[in-house]
Amino acid sequence: xxxxxxxxxxxxxxxxxxxxxxxxxxxxxxxxxxxxxxxxxxxxxxxxxxxxxxxxxxxxxxxxxxxxxxxxxxxxxxxxxxxxxxxxxxxxxxxxxxxxxxxxxxxxxxxxxxxxxxxxxxxxxxxxxxxxxxxxxxxxxxxxxxxxxxxxxxxxxxxxxxxxxxxxxxxxxxxxxxxxxxxxxxxxxxxxxxxxxxxxxxxxxxxxxxxxxxxxxxxxxxxxxxxxxxxxxxxxxxxxxxxxxxxxxxxxxxxxxxxxxxx
Amino acid sequence: xxxxxxxxxxxxxxxxxxxxxxxxxxxxxxxxxxxxxxxxxxxxxxxxxxxxxxxxxxxxxxxxxxxxxxxxxxxxxxxxxxxxxxxxxxxxxxxxxxxxxxxxxxxxxxxxxxxxxxxxxxxxxxxxxxxxxxxxxxxxxxxxxxxxxxxxxxxxxxxxxxxxxxxxxxxxxxxxxxxxxxxxxxxxxxxxxxxxxxxxxxxxxxxxxxxxxxxxxxxxxxxxxxxxxxxxxxxxxxxxxxxxxxxxxxxxxxxxxxxxxxxxxxxxxxxxxxxxxxxxxxxxxxxxxxxxxxxxxxxxxxxxxxxxxxxxxxxxxxxxxxxxxxxxxxxxxx
Numbered sequence: 275x276x277x278x279x280x281x282x283x284x285x286x287x288x289x290x291x292x293x294x295x296x297x298x299x300x301x302x303x304x305x306x307x308x309x310x311x312x313x314x315x316x317x318x319x320x321x322x323x324x325x326x327x328x329x330x331x332x333x334x335x336x337x338x339x340x341x342x343x344x345x346x347x348x349x350x351x352x353x354x355x356x357x358x359x360x361x362x363x364x365x366x367x368x369x370x371x372x373x374x375x376x377x378x379x380x381x382x383x384x385x386x387x388x389x390x391x392x393x394x395x396x397x398x399x400x401x402x403x404x405x406x407x408x409x410x411x412x413x414x415x416x417x418x419x420x421x422x423x424x425x426x427x428x429x430x431x432x433x434x435x436x437x438x439x440x441x442x443x444x445x446x447x448x449x450x451x452x453x454x455x456x457x458x459x460x461x462x463x464x465x466x467x468x469x470x471x472x473x474x475x476x477x478x479x480x481x482x483x484x485x486x487x488x489x490x491x492x493x494x495x496x497x498x499x500x501x502x503x504x505x506x507x508x509x510x511x512x513x514x515x516x517x518x519x520x521x522x523x524x525x526x527x528x529x530x531x532x533x534x535x536x537x
Numbered sequence: 538x539x540x541x542x543x544x545x546x547x548x549x550x551x552x553x554x555x556x557x558x559x560x561x562x563x564x565x566x567x568x569x570x571x572x573x574x575x576x577x578x579x580x581x582x583x584x585x586x587x588x589x590x591x592x593x594x595x596x597x598x599x600x601x602x603x604x605x606x607x608x609x610x611x612x613x614x615x616x617x618x619x620x621x622x623x624x625x626x627x628x629x630x631x632x633x634x635x636x637x638x639x640x641x642x643x644x645x646x647x648x649x650x651x652x653x654x655x656x657x658x659x660x661x662x663x664x665x666x667x668x669x670x671x672x673x674x675x676x677x678x679x680x681x682x683x684x685x686x687x688x689x690x691x692x693x694x695x696x697x698x699x700x701x702x703x704x705x706x707x708x709x710x711x712x713x714x715x716x717x718x719x720x721x722x723x724x725x726x727x728x729x730x731x732x733x734x735x736x737x738x739x740x741x742x743x744x745x746x747x748x749x750x751x752x753x754x755x756x757x758x759x760x761x762x763x764x765x766x767x768x769x770x771x772x773x774x775x776x777x778x779x780x781x782x783x784x785x786x787x788x789x790x791x792x793x794x795x796x797x798x799x800x801x802x803x804x805x806x807x808x809x810x811x812x813x814x815x816x817x818x819x820x821x822x823x824x825x826x827x828x829x830x831x832x833x834x835x836x837x838x839x840x841x842x843x844x845x846x847x848x849x850x851x852x853x854x855x856x857x858x859x860x861x862x863x864x865x866x867x868x869x870x871x
Contacts (some may be wrong), residue, residue, distance in 0.1 A: 310567075317571065326597055326598045327598050328595065328617075329593075329595055329598060329599060329600045329679075329680045330679070330680050331598070347599070348595070348597075348599040348600065349597055349598055349599045350597040350598070354732070363683065365680065365681060365682055365683045366681060366682040366683060366688070366732045367683050367684075368682075368683065368684055368687055368688055369689070370687075370691065389691045389695075391682070391732050393615065435655050435658045435702045436659075436703060438701055438705075439585060439699055439702060440699065459604040461726065462731065462732045463731060463732065465691070465692065465695040465728070465743065466693045466695060466698070467691045467692075467694040467698070468650075468694065468698065469655065469698060470653060470655065471655065471661075476653075476661065476749075477751075479659065479661055480749060480751040480752050483660055483661070483748060483749075483752040483755065484751070484754075484755040485755075486751050486755075487752065487755035487756050487759050488755050488758060488759075488764070490759045490764035491755070491758045491759045491761070491763075492762070493762075494759070494761045494762035494763045494765065494766040495765055495766065497766050497770075498762075498765050498766030498767070498768065498769030499769065501766070501769050501770045501772075501773040502769040502772060502773055517653040522708070
């Protein structure tokens with residue numbers, strides 16, 4: 275482009291010799307304009323006939339709806355303007371579902387919240403079977419949740435929470451992955467980021483935890499009371515005749531002793 | 538202006554310049570555009586990578602190089618460069634958020650939905666923790682996962698719930714913390730590697746393992762009760778410490794006097810034995826005399842100071858009344 279305009283530039287320096295340059299000027303201007311036009315057309319042509327596929331992307335090429343090929347590697351591809359190219363982000367995407375209640379085999383209810391990491395497998399098949407990433411979410415939700423419900427429903431609460439969660443989740447990933455692979459959704463992992471009890475059950479757990487702790491507290495208090503009673507009963511009953519008999523009786527019954535002392 | 542122009546360039550007036558601009562404006566415009574383009578290209582032909590960063594270079598979309606800190610050249614418009622901080626340690630807060638820092642003291646807000654976790658012994662624990670990570674592989678970080686931060690956050694929750702679900706509440710709250718942290722870090726790293734986020738998990742730190750809010754009072758009460766027990770035991774011990782030495786002293790005193798009494802009795806008995814042996818010798822020499830003497834000596838000892846009534850006749854009790862004026866018989870002798 276720069277070279278194309280150099281003659282123009284030179285001609286400006288020779289303004290004095292107007293007569294010399296007067297004859298070639300229109301022809302040069304013509305040539306320049308043609309060159310410029312070709313360049314512009316070439317640029318627009320390149321733009322419409324080339325596809326750049328990024329490291330994070332994959333693309334599918336169609337000819338009036340007829341699949342031509344996939345562009346599976348990053349780089350520049352020659353795609354004539356009559357072909358339609360759909361470029362899609364091929365990175366792992368997050369599908370974070372809403373929490374939902376599932377009933378386990380032993381008829382307990384757990385609230386689970388799961389998420390799925392997935393990406394587009396074969397772009398052509400994906401476009402044909404699913405369409406857009408947004409519509410893929412619905413399919414993922416259907417399949418993953420039904421597998422999750424099936425796997426959790428077949429196992430006991432203890433297995434889900436304590437013993438075997440990894441294996442259960444692996445099964446869900448495997449099964450949902452196999453189904454979704456047929457529509458070119460590539461599932462990397464399904465994980466439950468939360469497994470909880472429903473609010474009503476939580477309240478019961480709180481109450482039980484409280485009761486457990488209060489019982490522990492009561493034990494400590496009684497032990498302390500016992501230590502104090504042993505001491506006070508010794509002093510108190512040693513002072514009165516026949517006190518040993520009373521002491522043996524009251525030793526194990528601090529409360530009775532308390533009442534006795536108050537009286 | 539026209540005046541001066543007329544003098545210097547007689548054949549080109551103001552109208553001439555105007556005409557020239559009008560006829561050749563595409564040329565000037567093109568030159569301006571070209572100059573701007575050139576400046577833009579030159580400005581875009583280098584990039585800098587900061588001291589904590591790595592940059593990926595994509596030429597026509599394909600990843601061709603990852604460069605370290607410094608000044609680097611690139612082909613303008615063709616190369617795409619993206620920097621990622623690879624040495625900075627990022628934090629993910631789970632179960633709480635640092636809302637602000639006032640006077641160098643961070644303020645926190647709880648997020649109980651994230652924090653509540655089921656433990657193996659069917660309890661619920663409120664667990665706050667922090668994940669520290671580095672996006673150590675810039676290329677994976679940029680090209681593999683769409684939202685790596687959010688992904689790591691959810692994975693961290695899943696990993697922590699998995700491990701907490703296997704351990705008892707008391708272990709999580711006390712001695713098991715270090716182990717749990719290590720296990721969660723390993724699990725999280727494995728999760729992260731399986732989708733190549735390029736993150737390196739530096740550490741998982743349990744900040745706070747608490748019982749849920751409605752149960753906290755009961756937990757505190759246990760501590761109070763334990764302290765109360767200790768207090769009572771101490772009080773009892775204090776009393777014991779006061780009474781026991783005194784009792785021990787008394788015991789020693791009693792033992793001493795008992796010992797003294799015992800030796801006294803033994804000495805006395807030994808004396809008696811000696812005396813008896815003496816008498817025995819005499820008795821063996823002349824048994825009748827000695828026996829008679831012993832009877833007399835004993836009668837003397839026994840009957841001394843007694844009122845003795847000797848009554849040879851058979852009579853009733855009646856005649857013994859008022860002999861010594863007391864009305865009560867002090868001794869009877871037949």
